Amino acid sequence: xxxxxxxxxxxxxxxxxxxxxxxxxxxxxxxxxxxxxxxxxxxxxxxxxxxxxxxxxxxxxxxxxxxxxxxxxxxxxxxxxxxxxxxxxxxxxxxxxxxxxxxxxxxxxxxxxxxxxxxxxxxxxxxxxxxxxxxxxxxxxxxxxxxxxxxxxxxxxxxxxxxxxxxxxxxxxxxxxxxxxxxxxxxxxxxxxxxxxxxxxxxxxxxxxxxxxxxxxxxxxxxxxxxxxxxxxxxxxxxxxxxxxxxxxxxxxxxxxxxxxxxxxxxxxxxxxxxxxxxxxxxxxxxxxxxxxxxxxxxxxxxxxxxxxxxxxxxxxxxxxxxxxxxxxxxxxxxxxxxxxxxxxxxxxxxxxxxxxxxxxxxxxxxxxxxxxxxxxxxxxxxxxxxxxxxxxxxxxxxxxxxxxxxxxxxxxxxxxxxxxxxxxxxxxxxxxx
Amino acid sequence: xxxxxxxxxxxxxxxxxxxxxxxxxxxxxxxxxxxxxxxxxxxxxxxxxxxxxxxxxxxxxxxxxxxxxxxxxxxxxxxxxxxxxxxxxxxxxxxxxxxxxxxxxxxxxxxxxxxxxxxxxxxxxxxxxxxxxxxxxxxxxxxxxxxxxxxxxxxxxxxxxxxxxxxxxxxxxxxxxxxxxxxxxxxxxxxxxxxxxxxxxxxxxxxxxxxxxxxxxxxxxxxxxxxxxxxxxxxxxxxxxxxxxxxxxxxxxxxxxxxxxxxxxxxxxxxxxxxxxxxxxxxxxxxxxxxxxxxxxxxxxxxxxxxxxxxxxxxxxxxxxxxxxxxxxxxxxxxxxxxxxxxxxxxxxxxxxxxxxxxxxxxxxxxxxxxxxxxxxxxxxxxxxxxxxxxxxxxxxxxxxxxxxxxxxxxxxxxxxxxxxxxxxxxxxxxxxxxxxxxxxxxxxxxxxxxxxxxxxxxxxxxxxxxxxxxxxxxxxxxxxxxxxxxxx
Numbered sequence: 001x002x003x004x005x006x007x008x009x010x011x012x013x014x015x016x017x018x019x020x021x022x023x024x025x026x027x028x029x030x031x032x033x034x035x036x037x038x039x040x041x042x043x044x045x046x047x048x049x050x051x052x053x054x055x056x057x058x059x060x061x062x063x064x065x066x067x068x069x070x071x072x073x074x075x076x077x078x079x080x081x082x083x084x085x086x087x088x089x090x091x092x093x094x095x096x097x098x099x100x101x102x103x104x105x106x107x108x109x110x111x112x113x114x115x116x117x118x119x120x121x122x123x124x125x126x127x128x129x130x131x132x133x134x135x136x137x138x139x140x141x142x143x144x145x146x147x148x149x150x151x152x153x154x155x156x157x158x159x160x161x162x163x164x165x166x167x168x169x170x171x172x173x174x175x176x177x178x179x180x181x182x183x184x185x186x187x188x189x190x191x192x193x194x195x196x197x198x199x200x201x202x203x204x205x206x207x208x209x210x211x212x213x214x215x216x217x218x219x220x221x222x223x224x225x226x227x228x229x230x231x232x233x234x235x236x237x238x239x240x241x242x243x244x245x246x247x248x249x250x251x252x253x254x255x256x257x258x259x260x261x262x263x264x265x266x267x268x269x270x271x272x273x274x275x276x277x278x279x280x281x282x283x284x285x286x287x288x289x290x291x292x293x294x295x296x297x298x299x300x301x302x303x304x305x306x307x308x309x310x311x312x313x314x315x316x317x318x319x320x321x322x323x324x325x326x327x328x329x330x331x332x333x334x335x336x337x338x339x340x341x342x343x344x345x346x347x348x349x350x351x352x353x354x355x356x357x358x359x360x361x362x363x364x365x366x367x368x369x370x371x372x373x374x375x376x377x378x379x380x381x382x383x384x385x386x387x388x389x390x391x392x393x394x395x396x397x398x399x400x401x402x403x404x405x406x407x408x409x410x411x412x413x414x415x416x417x418x419x420x421x422x423x424x425x426x427x428x429x430x431x432x433x434x
Numbered sequence: 435x436x437x438x439x440x441x442x443x444x445x446x447x448x449x450x451x452x453x454x455x456x457x458x459x460x461x462x463x464x465x466x467x468x469x470x471x472x473x474x475x476x477x478x479x480x481x482x483x484x485x486x487x488x489x490x491x492x493x494x495x496x497x498x499x500x501x502x503x504x505x506x507x508x509x510x511x512x513x514x515x516x517x518x519x520x521x522x523x524x525x526x527x528x529x530x531x532x533x534x535x536x537x538x539x540x541x542x543x544x545x546x547x548x549x550x551x552x553x554x555x556x557x558x559x560x561x562x563x564x565x566x567x568x569x570x571x572x573x574x575x576x577x578x579x580x581x582x583x584x585x586x587x588x589x590x591x592x593x594x595x596x597x598x599x600x601x602x603x604x605x606x607x608x609x610x611x612x613x614x615x616x617x618x619x620x621x622x623x624x625x626x627x628x629x630x631x632x633x634x635x636x637x638x639x640x641x642x643x644x645x646x647x648x649x650x651x652x653x654x655x656x657x658x659x660x661x662x663x664x665x666x667x668x669x670x671x672x673x674x675x676x677x678x679x680x681x682x683x684x685x686x687x688x689x690x691x692x693x694x695x696x697x698x699x700x701x702x703x704x705x706x707x708x709x710x711x712x713x714x715x716x717x718x719x720x721x722x723x724x725x726x727x728x729x730x731x732x733x734x735x736x737x738x739x740x741x742x743x744x745x746x747x748x749x750x751x752x753x754x755x756x757x758x759x760x761x762x763x764x765x766x767x768x769x770x771x772x773x774x775x776x777x778x779x780x781x782x783x784x785x786x787x788x789x790x791x792x793x794x795x796x797x798x799x800x801x802x803x804x805x806x807x808x809x810x811x812x813x814x815x816x817x818x819x820x821x822x823x824x825x826x827x828x829x830x831x832x833x834x835x836x837x838x839x840x841x842x843x844x845x846x847x848x849x850x851x852x853x854x855x856x857x858x859x860x861x862x863x864x865x866x867x868x869x870x871x872x873x874x875x876x877x878x879x880x881x882x883x884x885x886x887x888x889x890x891x892x893x894x895x896x897x898x899x900x901x902x903x904x905x906x907x908x909x910x911x912x913x914x915x916x917x918x919x920x921x922x923x
Contacts, residue, residue: 048514052851335840350855353822363846365865368837372865378820378850379858 007059009212010041013182016065019151023124029132034148036134042141049139049270052326052358053297058240058266063182063212065149070096073175075206077101080171082232084419085200087166088113090154093173093206095183095213097152101171110162110195116153116186127155130188130218142242142268146214150186153215156199160192160222167198167417172215174236176207187217191225198228198417205236205263215243220250223277227255230415232424235263237292244270251277251306258415259286259298260424262431267296275302275309284313285411289431290323290355297326300344304332304370308339315346316408320433322354330362331372338369346376349407351433381407405429461916463685463715470656473530479503482628485530489597489631492604502617502627509621515755515784516813516845520689522726527691529629531656533573570595570634570650572663582646589645591675592637596664599635606637610668614697614734614761622693622728622755626662630695633663638673638704647903652681652694654714654725660691667697669704671737676707678906681750685715687723689752694729702737702764707745709902711910714750719808719920721780724752731758732788735767735796743770744787745901747910749917752781757815759788762796762827769798772898774910776917777810777842786816786847791824791857800831803895806842807918813845820857827854833863836894838887838918888915 018034021027042059043050067073070093080091080101090113091101097115107113119127135143154170172185191197213235221227235241241264249255261267273282282302290296302311317325329344348357361374381403389399408428415421473484482503486496570580570593586593592603600607617627634650654661669675681692692714698706708731717724727750733742744758760769771787789798798818806812818829835844846863868890876886891914892899899907 348852350852350857353855355855356851356853358852359850361846361848361861361863363835363863363865364843365835365837365845366843368840368842368867370837370865370867374846374861374863376848376850376861377859378852379860380855 007042008062009059010038012062013065013145013149014038016149019149021120021124023120025128026120026124026131029134030148032134033144037141037144037148040138040141040144043139047139049137049299053268053295058212061180064179065182067094067096067177067181067183069177070094070175071098073177073206075101075173075175079204079206080202082169082200082202082420083423084417085167085169087168089169089171090115091171091173092152092185093175094177094181094211095152095185108164108166110159111164111168112155112157113168114155116155116188117151119155127188131186142214143216143244146184146186146216150184150214150216153186154189156187156189158191158195158197161194162192163196164198167200169200169202171202171204172213174203174205174209174211174213174239176209180210180212182212184214187215189217190220191222191227193222194224195222196226199230200420201229201231203233203235203241203263205234205239207236208238209236210238210240210265211236212240213242215241217243217245219245219247221248221253221255223250224252226253229255229257230420231257231259232427233259233261233263233267235267237263237294238265240264240266242268245272247271247273247282249273249275249277249280249282251279253277253280255281256283256414257285258412259284260428261286261288261296261298262427264296265294267294268299269297270299271301273302273311275304275311276306278307279309280306281310283311283414284315285414286315287317287408287411287428288315288325288327289318289408289428290325291320291433292323293321294323295326299328301330302332302342303334304337304340304342305334306337309337310341311343313344314411316411317346317348317357317359318351318404318408319348319355319357320351322352324356324358327359328362329360329374330364331374332364333367333370333372335366337367340367340370340372342370342372344374347407348378349380349404350378401432404432460685460715462682462713465684466655468533468655471532472528472656472659475528475658476525477527477529477629481529485629485631488530491600494608495600498612498617499628502624505618506621506624506628509618509624511621515815516811517753517755517782517784519726519753522691526658527660528658529660529662530631531659572632572634572650572652573655585645590639590642591644592635593648594635596630596633596635596666603635603637606668607635607666610697610699611666614699614732615695615730620730623695623730626664626693626695626730630662630664633665633694636667636675636677638669638675640670641672643673644675647676647678649678649680652679654690654692655684657686658688660693663694665694665696667706667708668699669701669706671701672703674705676903677709678903679708679710680713682713682715685718685723689724689726691726692728696729696731698733698742700733700735700737700740700742703739704737705741706733707743708733708758709906710746711906711913712746712748712750712754713913716750716781716917717752717779719779721752724781725750726753727751727756729756731756733758733760733769735760735762735764735769737767738764738793739766740764741768743901745772745898746774747898747902747913748773748775748783748785749913751783754783754785756785757787759790760798761790761792762798763792765793766795767793768796771800771802772901773802774805774895774898774914775803775812776805776914777807777812778917779808779810781810783811784813784815786814788817788819789829790819790821791827791829792821794823794825794827796824796827798829800829801897802833803898804833804835804844805838805891805894806835806844807838809841811843811845813847815847817849817851818859818861820852820854820859822853824854824857827857829859831861834894835863835865836891837865837867888918891918
């Protein structure tokens with residue numbers, strides 16, 4: 001199924017020396033993942049998970065590994081600020097931790113927040129479970145190279161019973177460099193029993209660049225914990241960004257995920273959520289707005305494995321110009337997961353003759369005491385709504401903008417942080433075609 | 435219809451009694467003891483040549499088959515469907531089996547054969563006149579008789595077996611065969627192209643409304659054979675035809691292979707309605723035996739304002755792999771797919787449709803109902819594609835799954851690919867079980883549990899059944915009841 005490992009991309013990523021951690025098990029895991037990446041190469045579009053995201057062009061490119069100058073690249077700290085977000089902050093520039101841009105003093109009690117590079121210098125053992133993963137699926141190329149090559153990222157723990165009242169902000173900055181770079185980051189996040197956390201993940205650009213970044217996050221939400229995760233993806237317009245977030249939700253957890261996909265040339269996000277404990281609940285909301293020649297692919301997979309678990313997913317896509325939006329929303333209800341309630345909706349607007357939307361909602365149901373429904377649409381704005389607005393003297397272009405904005409904005413409505421919500425809504429509107 | 439349907443109903447009722455008498459299990463599972471000609475098991479260029487020679491085919495047909503066979507050798511077996519399939523030994527299958535006696539007309543057909551069809555409720559005699567349906571009966575590899583030839587010929591309609599068509603109407607066959615499903619389309623279509631033995635050929639000339647429903651009844655009888663039939667229906671400008679297809683096979687412990695190809699061509703303003711009640715032997719309650727059903731069905735709305743509609747009721751087969759599709763090429767053409775797929779015990783079905791919108795203002799509608807019981811697996815897999823030129827095209831898809839029991843699976847895999855900003859695609863799917871409330875309501879009114887289930891299932895499928903011709907709808911309803919036997923309690 002795979003293309004030969006002689007692709008320029010594969011060769012250039014394998015060119016970088018294998019990082020040495022001094023921790024035997026980690027070095028072994030890295031080596032093995034690197035070997036499986038070298039053997040497997042890149043998936044082509046015959047691999048189901050990559051059916052709508054061809055990697056032909058990316059496969060022909062070459063990237064320099066890591067950024068030696070990442071520590072001194074000038075980044076204006078004001079570009080990192082977000083309204084309503086004023087708490088601990090961890091900043092990475094081209095994948096390298098930047099203490100000078102981060103805010104790690106006065107960490108609230110119960111919060112452990114440090115770069116992976118530092119955590120590994122201390123006791124690496126608590127990270128062993130998360131970092132020992134092998135990626136065996138045929139489409140897992142980028143997770144493999146990430147597991148082999150990532151030397152930094154976030155280690156975040158919230159102690160059992162701790163409710164953090166300030167959000168934690170993680171910022172990944174892509175900064176222009178002398179060459180196109182490849183960098184990899186690995187996050188390990190854990191909420192203890194009954195803990196509460198709001199996590200803001202931000203991807204921003206500093207200058208024009210065409211880097212390749214991979215990001216793998218493991219998020220463990222222990223019994224009764226509550227996670228609010230907001231992702232603002234505003235990577236550089238030329239950047240390739242490939243992320244995978246794995247969530248495990250234990251009993252009685254509540255997790256919400258709000259995602260805004262705005263930037264990047266080739267963007268892929270795999271969200272794999274497992275509802276492993278009874279009464280766990282996951283809500284996901286997202287908007288992807290590719291324009292120009294952007295390609296944005298979201299692959300959401302939710303697995304109900306326990307009793308009375310609930311998932312509700314609502315995603316909107318708007319594709320303009322010659323852009324392509326891809327969405328897959330797969331829900332699996334495992335045998336015995338009685339009382340599961342799963343719903344998924346993906347609505348899309350196609351604004352231009354050169355644009356394309358590919359959507360694939362899936363249901364795999366193995367239990368009978370369940371409620372499961374999904375819906376997907378691709379189309380245009382409601383003619384009657386447009387007519388209504390025009391009959392009230394609003395110009396066509398403005399009426400379109402208004403309705404498109406409302407179409408996307410609805411995904412943010414249940415975000416409790418008002419200042420952040422308004423900021424994100426303003427970003428959405430600014431992103432709409434004029 | 436009113437006066438003629440009485441007779442048909444009576445036949446169906448007789449049939450239903452047979453069903454009841456057999457303990458309401460698979461009623462069509464008997465074997466007809468009849469002398470049969472076989473080709474030796476195995477597949478090679480020689481076998482393909484022998485098959486072609488046996489059928490006295492012209493050399494272009496032999497070459498066509500060989501081309502398909504050579505292509506098939508290079509193709510990988512598809513593995514993307516949600517099906518667990520034991521490896522198939524293509525060399526163990528006999529690719530041709532035919533009753534020894536070659537009848538010249540229906541009157542000369544072996545009485546044992548006629549009896550078979552009678553038992554199955556398929557009238558081949560003149561008595562069939564009352565039923566008002568013209569039938570082409572395919573027994574193992576060959577067509578044993580086509581009724582109503584004369585009346586159809588008067589209307590200008592050609593309805594005969596494919597073998598006959600290749601000999602009698604080579605120019606039509608050459609023009610259309612493989613034009614919708616090319617020989618190398620997929621693994622099973624390529625295999626079929628190489629070894630297909632018979633099937634039906636229908637040609638409706640310009641402006642003709644076919645005076646009666648056409649029907650083909652497929653019966654696998656012989657052991658260790660596969661059935662590979664090929665059906666081609668061409669509806670010329672402004673014509674109209676409704677076609678029914680039924681199938682059964684004896685109960686056997688080993689799996690038998692059925693790989694058919696159906697091609698439909700609708701020219702300008704033509705309409706083709708294709709209905710299937712698929713009741714191949716599904717295997718027993720332990721998953722032993724049953725037919726492997728790998729079918730490629732595709733319609734091509736070649737002309738503007740044409741319409742192709744697929745209706746299927748799938749209750750049989752151990753494995754079903756089937757995606758009747760429509761290519762909406764002509765402007766304003768319409769494609770429809772109505773489906774009920776029921777799986778029980780260890781049956782597996784991966785079925786759905788493809789609607790490929792190429793022309794302007796094309797419309798498609800998909801209604802798929804899946805019912806899973808026992809330890810079966812039932813998947814809907816569909817594709818709706820709006821090409822760049824599909825200005826103003828419209829699709830609506832509804833997929834509902836009903837689960838009966840805790841050990842079955844119901845899955846939905848719809849693909850939507852949209853490249854035109856004025857097209858509209860809508861997809862909705864739900865999965866549920868028969869609710870306790872519904873059951874309680876029925877039970878409290880004195881309705882037996884099994885009757886209540888079959889009532890609820892019937893209601894669940896109504897939207898599809900109403901698309902079937904009346905006699906088929908009655909049969910489909912009965913089939914569901916029989917197939918669900920033992921699903922509850």
